[in-house]
Amino acid sequence: MTRQPPIQTIRPRGRPPRDRLDPSRDISQAALGVFASKGYEGATLKEIADEAGVDPSLISYQFGSKLNLWKAVIEGLGRELQNLLADLDVPAPDHDPESSVRSALSEITRFMCENTQIPHFAARDVFRDDERTEWVNENLFTPLVEHLGSRLEKVWARGRLRPGPLNMLILQFGYGMAINIVRREQLIRSMPELADDETFRRELTAMLIGSVFRDG
Structure with missing residues (x-):
């Protein structure tokens, strides 16, 4: 049986959807899971960013620091x-x-x-x-x-x-x-x-x- 290639997601042209203009909710949800499973010390901003599908620098821009993100959660x-x-x-x-x-x-x-x-x-x-x-x-x-x-x-x-x-x-x-x-x-x-x-x-x-x- 021939293995099918993975489906590629194509990013549409133009402005992102309205709910993606403020990604803080996605970041908070990702942080909730990572912090709960690994604790504050064990969690990294990169891991949270990967889970949320954003660049780590965006977390710093939105929340300022890992501690502030943790507090928001x-x-x-x-x-x-x-x-x-x-x-x-x-x-x-x-x-x-x-x-x-x-x-x-x-x-x-x-x-x-x-x-x-x-x-x-x-x-x-x-x-x-x-x-x-x-x-x-x-x-x-x-x-x-x-x-x-x-x-x-x-x-x-x-x-x-x-x-x-x-x-x-x-x-x-x-x-x-x-x-x-x-x-x-x-x-x-x-x-x-x-x-x-x-x-x-x-x-x-x-x-x-x-x-x-x-x-x-």
């Missing part, structure tokens, strides 16, 4: 998270505080399982105690703490939460979620059933909610 993830939290602010029909918190924790876990870049950034950068740590906290953890804090205060009065300061319970929830998502492949080696996305999400949600609420 984190900001974008933070906006997605805040959109989710805004949706969760809609009161439940029964207005039951505990039911509302459990539902919020479940939805946040689902969101993180579907957007695994956020846990990867959090697990890598949150323990560095530098500018990147502050940026991750400001864009990814602070919105989570503020959102859940007001909800948990209402449940706290009922004695339904595990002992400990509220912020510590929230951080335990957030860090526990991030670490388990990042280390999922290692978990699958001893528990192959976790390779199924729905099973993993269900087990993780049950564990995380159990770390916040008292039994019974």
Whole structure:
């Protein structure tokens, strides 16, 4: 059988399409994948540029530096998270505080399982105690703490939460979620059933909610 030559893409004459006049979205999407998989130190502007199909100099022109590009990626993830939290602010029909918190924790876990870049950034950068740590906290953890804090205060009065300061319970929830998502492949080696996305999400949600609420 004769092997067919690869299809060549011919660049049209004239001005580029309107969406290519501002390639920052393509660069950000490429950077998101590279930073999430290789970390800040392991990623290079050339690799990101190759993934985005642009010249590396264009990244410097659009963002100024690798750090600024990384910050823009984190900001974008933070906006997605805040959109989710805004949706969760809609009161439940029964207005039951505990039911509302459990539902919020479940939805946040689902969101993180579907957007695994956020846990990867959090697990890598949150323990560095530098500018990147502050940026991750400001864009990814602070919105989570503020959102859940007001909800948990209402449940706290009922004695339904595990002992400990509220912020510590929230951080335990957030860090526990991030670490388990990042280390999922290692978990699958001893528990192959976790390779199924729905099973993993269900087990993780049950564990995380159990770390916040008292039994019974």
